[in-house]
Amino acid sequence: MNSGLGTYGDHDAEEATRLISYGFRPRLRPHRDADYAALVRRYDEEPAFEQLVITSATGLGLRVIAVTGQAGTVLGALPGSAFETRLEHYARQARQTHQRESERILHGIAHLAVAARCFPRPEDLADDHYVGRATVSSVDGFVRHVCRELSERAAQAEENSDPMTEARELERAWRAYLRRPEASSTEDGRVAPTTTEAIVGKALRYLVDQGMLTESEDAERRGKVYRTTSRYQLQVRELAAITAYDELLRLGASAERRSTAAVRIAEPDTLH
Structure with missing residues (x-):
């Protein structure tokens, strides 16, 4: 079989x-598996093999975000792919509820907030050695700070008879988020799954x-501290739409360190 960069056969495929x-084995790293490491080296050294991997992944409905010795193979799902995980499905798995639209927004904002909390500055996201940290309470507190900022902006806009046109998804999200308690327990002592800390915890464990x-x-x-991996850093760099992530940074991360990171994040209804 011929490609524009060379010839390959069945063994190469x-x-x-x-x-x-x-x-699809996200916890396995090349340094722990000799075959994996050899394939990563081949991808790095042979342009024809790299193109074969990319083409094969595309046919499966996947996008190759990166293949590195540190992160291994990092994939994203193409729109409409069988591998795509949409937020309404994710939220439904997290908790069956009749308030699915509300749940979808809450789970989506939790994932956006984790990314923004872990990488609040453009230099953090660009530094391959940077390790971001987050806890359930820090992410929840971060979102609630954003909610207060958006609430104040909405009130000011209403006073000025100037409807707020920016961050419409976030405006809708803060209303839903603030209606939920931060934490509460069920009768048997478990964390109530409808609280915002439970939703953030689900995102972090996922x-x-x-x-x-x-x-x-x-x-x-x-409690537990969550640290970023190079795999997550590559994913955040490649996520799809800038507006919601950038707005979160401007409203929330600025409370600690000002940032206008030029990073793109996934469509509000899609996780890759």
Whole structure:
């Protein structure tokens, strides 16, 4: 079989798809698997093999975000792909509810907030050695700060008879978010799944399962601390739409350190 960059055969196609398959094992890293490491080196050294991997992934409905020795194979789902995880499905899995639209918004804003909390400055996102940190309470507090900012902006706009036109998705989100309690318990002592801290916790655990974050116990804070991986950093760099993420940074992260990071984040109804 010929490509624009060279010739490859069945064995090459098999190796290309095997490299893609490693992308579905997010916690495995090339340095822990000799075959994985060899395929990553081949991708890096052979342009024809790189193109074969990209073409094969596209045929499966996938986009190759990166293949590196540190992160391994990092994939994203193309729109309409069988691998695409839409937020309404994610929210439904997190909790069956009749308020699905509200749940979708809350889960979406939680994921946006985790990304913005972990990478509040453009230099953080550009630094391959940077490790962002987050906790459930810090992300929840971050979103509530944004909610207060948006609430104040909406009130001022109403006083001035000047309807707020920016950040419409966030405006809708803060109303839904502020209606929920931060934390509460069920009768048997479990965390109530409808609280905002429970929703943030679900987002963080999902990212751990996807190899985007690692978690550890923090004795001082009496809770878990989540740290970013290179895999997550690559994903955040490649996410799809700038407006909501940029607005979160401007309204929320600015409380600690001013930023206008030029990063794109996924469509509000889609997770990749």
